[in-house]
Amino acid sequence: MKKLRLISLILVCVMLSGCSLIVKDPEVDGARIVITVNGEEMNKKAFTEELNANIEMQKQLEVFYKSYGMQAPAVSEEEIRDNTIDDIVRNTVLKQKAAKLQLDVLSEEDIKQLEKDTENSWNNIKNGMKARFFTDSELEGEELEKALEEKAIAEGYSKKEENDRLKNTLIMEKLRQETIKDVSVTAEEIKAEYDSLVARDEALAKEDPNEYGRALMNRQTNYYAPSGYRMVKQILIKFLDENQTEIDTARGVLSDKETAFTQAESAYNANEEALKEENISTEKIQELNDKKAELKKALETAEDEKFQAEDDLDTALEKGYAAIIEKAQGIYDRLIEGEDFDTLAQEYNEDTGMPQEGYAVRKGFEDFDIAFMDAAMELKKIDDVSKPAKGIYGYYIVYYSADVKEGAIDISKVQEDIKADLLKQKQDETYENAVKLWTDESEIIIDKEAIID
Known part of the structure; x- marks a missing residue:
């Protein structure tokens, strides 16, 4: 009777647990067909491999974002799974369409180009292996080449897979070109x-x-x-590296001192406001007055240190200007004597970000250093050149090149x-x-x- 009750209990547990006690055969489960497109089948094993590859890619993307202090866009495994399904269906449809149009039949020229592209891609992969794993290696020649090949394969790369990938890319591009060949614009x-x-x-x-x-x-x-x-161009003569370092340091110190002054000022003002409050005790008033002297002293010290930091920055700037004024003045003199601005700019301008046509500026434009804007807007007519103007990067020599038609x-x-x-x-x-x-x-x-x- 006890055995019967035990058997009944086991049956109830099995019924309540559903299929959780059923052990799947991995081979049988992996062979199940999960996607069919026009009769072309993909089993669960192949799908899972693609899904896992996409999940791993998302993890690598998250690591990449994190290395730059950023948060990667949140993507759930369900979204990755659905995207994987969509990609497989799309790619299968495209391959079938390309085959139907016989675009997967490559010409001799296509084959030669594919071989060349595959070789280049495989060499790039091996170069990547060399940079990552063989920087201190003493291997050379064939030994190094063999080691790079083996490492690439061990890391999951395959020359055949690269060839297949590039071949598929080529076929897909041929399909795209065939599809859009009659598109035009009037x-x-x-x-x-x-x-x-x-x-x-x-x-x-x-x-x-x-x-x-x-x-x-x-x-x-x-x-x-x-x-x-108006359009203006410039020749920027930058501070020398050693002077720029001193200037950057002085600017950093000044920024810290300005912050300290602001904090000291806020603390002093807050104490003053507290003294103005009504219905505060005599003890509290005494406490605030005692604190006032301390805060005032801290504020005066912070202000003195800020002024000193300003003086130190001015000194560093003047030292920087003095080191480059001769060069800047020499270029300006050559321009006044009639030399071509663009020719001298090509040789001396250190503003690597200036567009070829220069900058468009107007009165009130606030995106440039005020020293640059003052020099640019003081020019009276086209072809005028400013004297070297002291700016935050060094000396600006500004040229009025053209007017902009409204x-x-x-x-x-x-x-x-x-x-x-x-x-x-x-x-x-x-x-x-x-x-x-x-x-x-x-x-x-x-x-x-x-x-x-």
């Missing part, structure tokens, strides 16, 4: 886009005229110029760029619409329950 579309961009930038200029100067500074095309702009940019200057952008947009849209159509027409079976199980 003159009317270009004009409509131009008008839209002009209207956009005109509205931005009315809201903030400085947007035009910022756009050009960042090498972005702006389609409408507000009034008052209004819309000439369409001839931008129509090719607009055409290229529109063509790219239309090509992308055409291709994605085609991919959606091919996918919608496909017979796709996804056994999500088997994937999750």
Whole structure:
């Protein structure tokens, strides 16, 4: 009777636990078909390998973000799984379409290029292995080559897989080109886009005229110029490295002293406000008055130290200017004597970020050092050159190169760029619409329950 009750109890436990006591056969489970696209099947084992690779890639991305002190975009394993399914379906549909159009049949030229690309890619992988693992190695020649090959394979790389990857990329590009070959852009579309961009930038200029100067500074095309702009170029003579180090140190000290002064001032003012409060005890008033003297002394000390830091920075700056004034003055003298500004700028300018056409500036433009702006706006006419002006980086020698005409940019200057952008947009849209159509027409079976199980 006891045995019967025990058997009954075991049966109840099994029923309550569902299938949790059933041990899966990994081979049988891995062989289950989880995705079918037009009869082409993928089993669970192959899917899991791709899923795990994508999960590992996400982990590496998180490590990369963390190394720069940033937080990687949060992505759940469920999202990674769904994205993996979508990618597999899309890639399978595209491969099938390419095969149907016989685009997977490579020409001799394609094969030669593929071999070359594979060799280059494999060499890059081996160079990566060398940089990571063999920097101190004494191996040379064939021995080193063999070691690099073996290490690349041990790290999960394969020359055949690289060839397959590049071959697939080539075929996919051929499919894309075949799909978009008839896409074009009309003159009317270009004009409509131009008008839209002009209207956009005109509205931005009315809201903030400085947007035009910022756009050009960042090498972005702006389609409408507000009034008052001029183009200027500069020859920057930077502080010598040793002087720049002293200046940076002095600026750092001053920043700390300014912070200390602000804190001391806030503490003193807070104490003063506390003394003004009503209904405070005699003891509290005495305490605040005693503290006032202490806080006042701390404030005076902080102010003295701030003034000293300002003097030290001025001294460091003057020392820096003195070391480069002869060079700056010599360049200015040559310009006054008639030498070409662009030629001298090419030789001496240390502003590596200056656009070729220079900077667009206007009265009130606040994105540059005030010393640079003062020098630029004091110039009376085109071709005028400023005397060397003391700035935060060294000496500025500023050249008034042109006026900026108010209004819309000439369409001839931008129509090719607009055409290229529109063509790219239309090509992308055409291709994605085609991919959606091919996918919608496909017979796709996804056994999500088997994937999750």
